[in-house]
Structure formats: C-alpha cells, structure tokens
Amino acid sequence: MMGALYDGQVLEGGAVADISSDQDLQEFRSEVRRFVGDHVPEALARRILLGKPASKDELLAWHRALFEKGWIAPGWPVAFGGTGWDISTRWAFETELALLGAPPLIPMGLITVGPVLIAYGNEAQQRQYLPRILDGSDIWCQGFSEPGAGSDLASLKCRATRVDGGYRIDGTKIWTTQAHWSDKCLLLARTDVRGKKQDGISMFAVDMASPGIDIRPIITLDGLHVLNQLFFDDVFVPEGNLIGEEGCAWDILKSNIGHERILVSSPGFAVTLRRRLLDVAQRTDRDGRRPIENSRLRDRIVLLDVRLQALQATALRVLDIPDLTVRPEASLLKIRGTELHQDYTRLIGEVLGTASLPYDLEAMYSATDESNARFDAITPNYLFLRKASISAGTNEVQRDIIAKSVLS
Numbered sequence: 001m002m003g004a005l006y007d008g009q010v011l012e013g014g015a016v017a018d019i020s021s022d023q024d025l026q027e028f029r030s031e032v033r034r035f036v037g038d039h040v041p042e043a044l045a046r047r048i049l050l051g052k053p054a055s056k057d058e059l060l061a062w063h064r065a066l067f068e069k070g071w072i073a074p075g076w077p078v079a080f081g082g083t084g085w086d087i088s089t090r091w092a093f094e095t096e097l098a099l100l101g102a103p104p105l106i107p108m109g110l111i112t113v114g115p116v117l118i119a120y121g122n123e124a125q126q127r128q129y130l131p132r133i134l135d136g137s138d139i140w141c142q143g144f145s146e147p148g149a150g151s152d153l154a155s156l157k158c159r160a161t162r163v164d165g166g167y168r169i170d171g172t173k174i175w176t177t178q179a180h181w182s183d184k185c186l187l188l189a190r191t192d193v194r195g196k197k198q199d200g201i202s203m204f205a206v207d208m209a210s211p212g213i214d215i216r217p218i219i220t221l222d223g224l225h226v227l228n229q230l231f232f233d234d235v236f237v238p239e240g241n242l243i244g245e246e247g248c249a250w251d252i253l254k255s256n257i258g259h260e261r262i263l264v265s266s267p268g269f270a271v272t273l274r275r276r277l278l279d280v281a282q283r284t285d286r287d288g289r290r291p292i293e294n295s296r297l298r299d300r301i302v303l304l305d306v307r308l309q310a311l312q313a314t315a316l317r318v319l320d321i322p323d324l325t326v327r328p329e330a331s332l333l334k335i336r337g338t339e340l341h342q343d344y345t346r347l348i349g350e351v352l353g354t355a356s357l358p359y360d361l362e363a364m365y366s367a368t369d370e371s372n373a374r375f376d377a378i379t380p381n382y383l384f385l386r387k388a389s390i391s392a393g394t395n396e397v398q399r400d401i402i403a404k405s406v407l408s
C-alpha cells in the first residue's frame with residue numbers, strides 16, 4: 001500500500017488525475033508530452049519543477065508555442081480562440097503540463113482580462129485586445145487593490161474624472177502583479193462619489209505607456225520582484241477604453257474574480273509539490289537513512305494525499321459548471337488549494353531541515369545539476385506562498401462568502 005502511495009502512481013496516473021482510460025485521451029496525453037518535450041528546454045523544465053522562476057522571455061516563448069499550436073486558451077469560447085475541449089481533455093492537458101514542468105503562463109490576460117472582454121467588451125475592444133492577448137503581443141496586469149481597499153474593494157479611491165474625449169486618472173494601485181512587464185492594465189477607478197460606493201466604480205483598459213504612470217517595485221519575502229505599486233498622475237484614457245457601462249464595474253468584477261480564484265487553487269501545482277515532497281523524502285541522508293522510513297512522515301504524506309484527491313475531485317466537478325461567476329465553489333477551491341500548497345511547502349522544508357535554509361538568488365535562475373544539488377528553492381517558495389491565502393481575496397473573506405451563500 002505505501003509503495004503505491006509514495007512511488008507517485010496513485011495521483012499521477014491513478015483514478016482521479018487520469019479520469020478516463022479512453023484511447024483518444026491517452027493519445028492526446030502523449031501528444032502533449034511530445035509537444036512539451038519539443039518546446040520546453042529540459043533545463044527550464046527542471047527549474048520549474050524545483051520551484052524556481054522562469055524569465056519573461058522564457059514565459060513568452062512558451063506562450064507563443066502554445067498559441068501557434070492553438071492551445072493557448074482552453075477556457076475561452078471557440079469563437080474567440082478557445083480549444084473547445086471537453087472537461088476530460090482540459091484536465092488531461094493541465095495535469096500533463098504541471099507534471100512535465102511546463103512554465104506557468106502569465107495569467108492576467110488569459111484568465112481574467114480575456115473572459116471579461118468576451119463577456120462585457122464591445123466588438124471594437126474585442127477586436128483590438130483579444131488577438132494580442134492570444135498571440136502574446138500584450139501582457140496585462142490587474143489594477144484593482146489600493147492601500148486601504150483590498151477585501152473592501154468598493155472603498156477604492158482612485159478617481160477617473162470625465163474630460164473631453166475621455167477620462168483623467170489620479171490615484172494609486174498596490175500589489176499589482178507583473179505590472180513592470182505589462183503593456184496594458186485592467187483598471188478600476190471611481191467615476192462617481194455619490195450614492196452606494198459599489199455603484200460609482202468603472203473599468204478601463206489603460207495603456208501602460210501612457211504619460212503619468214509610475215511603477216515602483218515591491219520585493220516579496222522570497223527576494224523576487226513580482227509585485228508593484230502604481231501611481232497615476234493625471235493619466236489620460238480615451239473614452240473608447242471604458243469597458244461596459246460607466247459605474248457598472250462591480251458586476252463585471254464579480255465574474256472576473258471567480259476565474260482568478262479557480263486559477264490560484266491549482267491542483268496541478270499541488271501535484272508538482274507532492275512530487276517534490278516524495279523526492280526529498282526518498283533521498284538517502286549521510287547516515288544511510290531515508291526520511292520516508294519514518295512512519296509519522298508517511299502518515300502526514302497520506303493526509304496531504306487525501307486532501308489532494310479531494311481538491312482534484314472538487315475541481316473536476318466545478319470546472320463542469322457553465323457559469324461559475326458568483327458560485328461559492330470558487331471560494332471553496334481557493335481555500336482548499338492554497339492551504340494545500342502552503343502545507344506541502346511546509347512539510348518539504350521540514351523534511352529538508354537545515355538544507356532548506358540557504359537562499360541563493362543566482363541559483364534561483366540556474367538549473368545546472370550543481371546548483372540544483374546545492375540549492376532547493378523550497379524556502380523561497382514557502383515564503384512566497386504565504387501570499388496564497390491573501391491574493392485573489394483572502395481566505396477569511398472566502399469563508400464569509402461560503403457562509404453567506406450556503407449557510408444562510
């Protein structure tokens with residue numbers, strides 16, 4: 001029994017992850033493996049599997065390869081460039097990519113902005129923005145949170161004042177993921193200060209090259225630059241960049257955030273963390289012992305496995321719901337997925353012990369055998385993943401949403 005659990009078969013090739021023995025699906029899995037083998041350099045895949053980051057150029061090269069193949073946006077409707085895959089195929093695709101160390105895609109354009117524009121953008125906006133998201137020409141960031149407006153986002157103060165031909169934006173946004181790489185920003189700004197605070201918020205597509213935008217880095221606990229604070233000083237946005245009606249961003253926002261929550265729950269990422277845990281647990285130490293021989297560690301691995309299986313099964317059910325926008329399932333997945341990611345990194349760190357402590361920024365970007373042996377990125381990963389229960393809406397707030405929608 002234990003052999004089956006820790007040799008990696010149960011979850012990676014077993015009943016839950018591999019939900020169908022259908023011949024076509026097996027062939028599709030093989031095609032995905034070949035594709036990743038052809039387009040993701042081995043050293044990059046090794047680095048991703050060890051929790052190390054990819055550069056912007058590496059991420060964009062992978063994005064373009066998926067675009068050329070027609071596999072870039074499985075979640076979009078076919079008419080807009082989606083794949084039209086059924087749920088089993090999407091699941092097989094995402095699981096294979098995670099297991100093979102394919103780099104994660106730069107998320108905002110594909111996961112949040114695209115679906116928003118498909119649902120609420122006008123035809124001109126769809127024509128202008130969607131193809132450039134698909135082919136990787138434009139990277140987007142999401143300018144929602146402000147100092148003082150996170151969980152209570154409706155309190156946001158960034159102003160959009162109507163002027164001839166458009167709006168002028170003044171204010172600040174914080175925690176803006178990958179803004180320093182971005183060409184465009186999906187921005188929330190207040191167009192009306194009267195009445196209910198939710199009713200005065202509008203959504204804009206903002207060109208990041210506009211005069212008056214200042215981007216300042218925020219370095220996270222792992223030492224990397226992913227986050228930023230943005231300052232808008234009298235930034236002009238043409239009126240054609242308003243998405244939906246003026247003052248109607250709140251309804252758009254509710255649908256947008258559901259997609260992001262499902263993204264961050266990532267069962268695929270949990271599977272790769274599990275594989276890292278099994279790998280370090282089976283290494284032989286200086287005394288010739290392997291951590292996996294400890295029955296208390298095995299118990300903890302099994303408990304995480306049970307949670308992973310539950311996450312995978314729930315994700316499969318949820319992916320099948322046609323409109324997930326305001327459903328509590330998105331919140332449930334977000335809580336369970338992010339807690340599991342955090343617990344895997346904690347246990348990997350415990351198993352590695354003091355070997356997990358050194359932090360080496362150069363080795364973070366290197367995948368040589370020597371640097372991989374010298375440096376396992378688990379401590380930076382553990383530190384960075386403290387954010388998982390905060391971003392995309394804190395887990396406390398998700399529990400509130402579930403309580404209100406299911407228990408009341």
Ligand SMILES: Cc1cc2nc3c(=O)[nH]c(=O)nc-3n(C[C@H](O)[C@H](O)[C@H](O)COP(=O)(O)OP(=O)(O)OC[C@H]3O[C@@H](n4cnc5c(N)ncnc54)[C@H](O)[C@@H]3O)c2cc1C
Binds near residue numbers: 142145146177390
């Ligand atoms: C790594 C990372 C990336 C991010 N990326 C982006 C991005 O790209 N774009 C963007 O716009 N934002 C982004 N965010 C911001 C994120 O959405 C907010 O941090 C989050 O919504 C929490 O808001 P806050 O930080 O203001 O905390 P607060 O809302 O001040 O919360 C502080 C604490 O109070 C608790 N709390 C607050 N309200 C309640 C309540 N009603 N019930 C119970 N507990 C409550 C919270 O759970 C939390 O523990 C990112 C954040 C992080 C950490």
